[in-house]
Amino acid sequence: MSFDRPRRHGAPTLDASRTDSSGRSEDEALLGKIAAELESLGERATIRRTGSGQPxxxxxxxxxxxxxxxTTVRRDGQIRAMWAWDEELPADPREAAAAIRRVINPAA
Structure with a gap:
């Protein structure tokens, strides 16, 4: 049994546009549209922030x-909403909300 620290690999590279406040506000705007669509379907949603400020x-x-x-990710200059399992949601907020609803409320 070894108690040595595991070897770390190189740090992942970040898209610099995601670290500034304007990128975060764009992320938050997309998430806000999806949240509004979810709420219009009768579901509950809220936007939160990580310790680093990412919405x-x-x-x-x-x-x-x-x-x-x-969560969100920037690909090809576009902000995309992502499932926790790293799959993209539809680009249209209404379609994204419908997909989320199918997962969080399967009986609906």
Missing amino acids: FLSAFGAITRFNEEI
Whole structure:
């Protein structure tokens, strides 16, 4: 049994545009549109921030185990909403909200 620290690999590279406040406000704007669509469907959602300030969407399911956290990523100059399992949601906020609803409230 070894108690040595595991070897660390190089740090991941970050898109510099995501670290400034304007990038975060764009992320928050997209998440806000999705949250509004979810709420119009009768679901509960709120935007929160990580310790570093990055916004994410918490969508609350009918049962706690169905809760989801939606993050954002910038690809090809576009901000995309992402599932927790690193798959893109549809670009249209209404379609993204419908997809999230199917996961957080399967009976709806």
